[in-house]
Amino acid sequence: MSQTTQKVAIVTGAARGIGGATALRLAQDGYAVAALDLREASCVDTVATITEVGGRALAVGADVSDAEQVQTAVERVATELGAPSVLVNNAGITRDNLLFKMSEQDWDAVMGVHLRGAFLMSKACQSHMTAAGWGRIVNLSSTAALGNRGQVNYSAAKAGLQGFTKTLAIELGKFGVTANAIAPGFIATEMTAKTAERLGMSFDDFKASAAAKIPVARVGAPDDIANAVSFFASEAAGFVSGQVLYVAGGPRT
Incomplete structure (x- = not known):
């Protein structure tokens, strides 16, 4: 496809793992993919894998918790690949500890990447999506949203992403933009x-x-999550929004 007709996806935390697998899957689905991580160099392998199979990809370095870096990164993607129509908020970190041992810095760091990062990336991308009248936002939550010992920061952030997703779906739906979350298990x-x-x-x-x-x-394997992202990002998922899909090998309540 030409740059003017090919849809563009941004995947955060795309250097490896779930993000790397998702970037490759979306490229296989026909998207040009911006692989974004804290350091641009860390996404070189992801981009190389995509280009080896004939896809278009761009490595982008940015701290998703930094508003200026996010804005610069999204503008670069729009200029070099095209306006983003799919955003996968996958970037994440862990700073595990029991509550009484957890530092404020470890709480803030996890909230910054997961929640602030998803907020800033979604805010920066939504203007492109609403202008086009089509968009997909997929947020990576976790089964930890239901509670997990030693992860009070991570669990709170992942639960917050579910509420964030449902609100995005309400606000952006009339503009042709859906928002869904995936909650991986192990x-x-x-x-x-x-x-x-x-x-x-x-x-x-x-x-x-x-x-x-x-x-x-x-x-589970990273491809299990990439497959779910592929569906939410597709045309076929246009009537699915505000949902949380637990991809965990069994039911979770």
């Missing part, structure tokens, strides 16, 4: 590997323990 990534390390377990044992509690008897 996904085997570098982030979950670090959790295993924090708990003093091998990653294989950690995955096996998690799989034993999941109805489908396995842990």
Whole structure:
């Protein structure tokens, strides 16, 4: 497709894991993809993978919690790839600890990336979407939104993203823009590997323990989440908005 006809997607936290898999899947779906992460260089591999399969991609460095950097990044994407019509707010960090040990800095850092980041990115992209009369915003929540020991900051941020998503759906729906959230369960990534390390377990044992509690008897992979994003970003999902999809290998309540 030409730059004037090809839809453009921005995926934050696209250097690896869920973000990297999602960027590749959207490229395979026909989108030009801006792979955004804190450091532009960290997205080089993601961009290379996309271009190797014939896609168009751009590596972008930005701190999603910084309003000026976000605005600059989105403007660059609009100039070099085209106006964004899909936004996947995937960027995230963990700063796990029990409440009485958690510092204010660790609370603020997690809120800054997850909630402030999603707010700033959505605000910067929505003007392009509403002007075009078509857009898709997909926010990455988590089963931790239901509560998870040692993650009061992360759980609060992920629960907040669900309310944020539902409100975006109400405000932007009349402009042709949908907003949905995906709440992954256990996904085997570098982030979950670090959790295993924090708990003093091998990653294989950690995955096996998690799989034993999941109805489908396995842990998730980044592609499992990318597949769900692909649906929410599609034309076929135009009547689906304000929803939270738990991709966790079984029911969560």
